[in-house]
Amino acid sequence: MQDAKYIMVTNWDLHWDKLGPKWNNSTLFTLPIIKDGIEKSNFPEKAVTLFIKRSKSNELEKSWLGISKNFRQDPNKGNPAIRFEVSDLKEIDCPEEYKAYTNGWHLNKQCLPSPAIIDSIPEQHINTRPLFFTAMASCDWEQFEEYTFLLLRLLGIHELHRFPQTDNRGKADGFFKLGSLSVLYDATLEPNIESVKGVQLENFIHQLKSDNIKINEKLGYTIKDNDRQVWIITRGHIVRSLRIHDQIEVKEIPYAKLIEIYDKRLQEEWTILQLSRQLKDL
Incomplete structure (x- = not known):
């Protein structure tokens, strides 16, 4: 079941196997019952989904594995909602x-990203992926930090620096500058970023408020006119904006999203400016 990206649960009539012609095989969830920040994410073209049907008394009736697709905004009686279609049940x-999941649309927290399988990547590019891409799904935190640095380097970021790992508690793992984008990044396997790293996030923002970033005694960067971001790179599933302060945005960036950009660069010719924009807009 690790392939299922979403878990959708409801006790509504005709769900999930009887949507049929009456509803054009589609349904929707209003924002209050969309969980885990899904409504803020970039929706895939389609997603493997576990659909669960409960009775009005909340007893589990049936479940299906299938596809949800064609996600779009579709207000319901004036309330913001996301509509999608259901197929291949x-x-x-x-x-x-999954039996304890309550009504709503959930992210499957047990679904680790699987960089080795992305349908949109031509078969000829699969063999160009370093082996550590797959290892990132299950390695320990030290390896995850190391692999994150290598992944950023492979994206074509040359002004990329790791901070010394001795006495690195509370500090970012590294910094990079690409075009007009300057980023302090930190790789972590912590599941509760905002509660565990709250003080660190404030420290990272404070560092970027300065017009200069010092790498070591001999090297530094002026970032006065740059777009400045903090990236917390994780095994998460969606890009999340954690906070914004003085136009400095702190984001959770799933490593799998960076691998997607790596794959796209093999298919398309990007200038440094285009790559910088792709990363800025994550």
Whole structure:
């Protein structure tokens, strides 16, 4: 079930196998029952989804594995909502770990990104992926930090620097500058970023408020006129804006999103300016 990106649960009539012609095989969720910040994410073209049907008394009735797709804004009685279509349903026994999910649209927290399988990548590019891309899904935190640095380097970021790892508690892992974009980054496997790293995030913002970033005794950068961001690179599933202060945005960046950009660069010719824009707009 690790392939399922979303878990969708409801006790509504006709769900999920009887949407049919009456509803054009589509349904929607209003924002209050869309969980885990999904409404703020960039939706995929389609997603493997576990659909769960409950009774009005909240008893589990059936479940299916299928596809949700064609996500779009579609207000319902004036309330913001996301509409999507449902297809390719296959009835299954609901796995035990998902039986307690409540009504709503959830991210599958047990679904680790699988960089080795992205449908949009031509087969000839699969073999160009370094082996550590796959290892990032299950390695320890020290390896994750190391692999993150290598991944950023492979994107074509040459002004990329790691900060000394001795006494690195509370400090960012590194800094990079690409075009007019300047980023302090930190790679972590912590699941609760905002509560665990709250003080660190404030420190990172404070560092970027300065017009200069010092790498070591001999090297530094002027970032006065740059776009400045803090990246917390994780095994998450969606890009999330964690906070914005004085136009400095702190973002959670899933490593799998960076791998997607790596793959795209193999298919398209990008200038440094175009790459900088792609990273800025994550």
